[in-house]
Amino acid sequence: MKRNLLALLCALALLAGAVPAASALEGERERAADTLATLGLVSGTSDGEYDLNGAVTRAQAAVLLVRLAGAEADAKADPWTAGYRDTPAWAWSAINYASHQGWVCGVTNIDFKPDASVDAGAWFASLLRMLGYSEAAGDFTLDEAAVFARRIGLASINYETGETMTRGDLFLSMRDALTFSYHDGSETVLERLIRLGLSSRAAANALGLLTPELSARQVADQHLAAVFQLSSFHTQGQVEINEPSSNASGFFISADGIAVTNYHAIDSAVYATATLSTGETYAVERVLYYDAGIDLAVIRVSRVCLTSRRTTSAFACLDIAPSGTGDIRVGDTVYALGNPLGLGLAVSSGIISDTARGVARYDLPCIMDTADISEGSSGGALLNTCGQVVGVTSGAYTYGNNMYLAVPIDPVLSADLSGQGWTLKEVRDIMRAKTA
Structure with missing residues (x-):
């Protein structure tokens, strides 16, 4: 099963094409x-x-x-x-x-x-x-x-x-x-x-x-601003020359900068940044929750823009479905929001194929759906038709067609996010110590 699964690690790219120019509509x-x-x-x-x-x-x-x-x-x-x-x-x-x-x-x-x-x-x-x-x-x-x-x-x-x-x-x-x-x-x-x-x-x-x-167009208009490109750096040298080791996706769940992504998107990172649809970039400050087994992480993004040095009062954010995956059914329409191939933020649509598909690399059953994702979509949001998050886009079967996987958002609903958390480097060192 592991050989049949492609983990969606992201390609290098900018968000220059994420939003159409004001004169294009x-x-x-x-x-x-x-x-x-x-x-x-x-x-x-x-x-x-x-x-x-x-x-x-x-x-x-x-x-x-x-x-x-x-x-x-x-x-x-x-x-x-x-x-x-x-x-x-x-x-x-x-x-x-x-x-x-x-x-x-x-x-x-x-x-x-x-x-x-x-x-x-x-x-x-x-x-x-x-x-x-x-x-x-x-x-x-x-x-x-x-x-x-x-x-x-x-x-x-x-x-x-x-x-x-x-x-x-x-x-x-x-x-x-x-x-x-x-x-x-x-x-x-x-x-x-x-x-x-x-x-x-x-x-x-x-x-x-x-x-x-919501239609796909309404989802894009109303919710794409809450999604960002997540760039992770594994060494200080990469930070200094601004060459990330990998790029993925993430999305805000609160206006003050709390966001969700996949654990594998921050694995081994010592520094990470979030680039919004506006082109602004913000540093990842802390990791508030992480679980490698279910491939989830909750991070806090700084509210100080790295380029302008200005502090924002709020980010666009997504609501989590009240019952998490509890209300989704096979055949339900879903939308995937993320940063496929690092080419810019995008939305795709599909249906739920399975609400609890067991996959060897995950400790919890995954959502399987047909909403297209690609490398770079890891950590993106899977939304129901009400625009609420039901899952976090994470992977796909290598040899399957339209067999995409999202980890359920449910653990975030019960996670304690009130603590100080850890730096990315601290998370890396903790995980290395566990596997030593």
């Missing part, structure tokens, strides 16, 4: 505009078109932000005045209300510059503030707002901070925000709009926005 922008129009959040121009490539002004962005927040009535009723001398009548209530809430600000104390264009940094900063994030609380900084939005999974694609936003860009980011939760976790943007009676539940259902079952 014209059709998706139109679909986003249609979604928002169906929900009553946007409308086309006088000739029925959306003018997706048209620039967005600061005034238009303020109006759309207030509408997305479901606060148009509140804006009209708010007597507070920002005191800008150049606010147009059609956007007066939105600009004043958004300013009162601290979501937007003027260029000066008396000038809003409503006709100036909006860049990605300014737009995502406003959107994050509307969702309850704050610069004052250290959640993000203005000059990295677009990157932070991608890092936490709010944005489905990468935007440059100074990139000018088009109407299509705003529509796409608004569509992505619909299923995102407010910072306090109380509800999603769409749930609030429905609760306030501003968007139709029937329309949202028809658009597939409320169904618990």
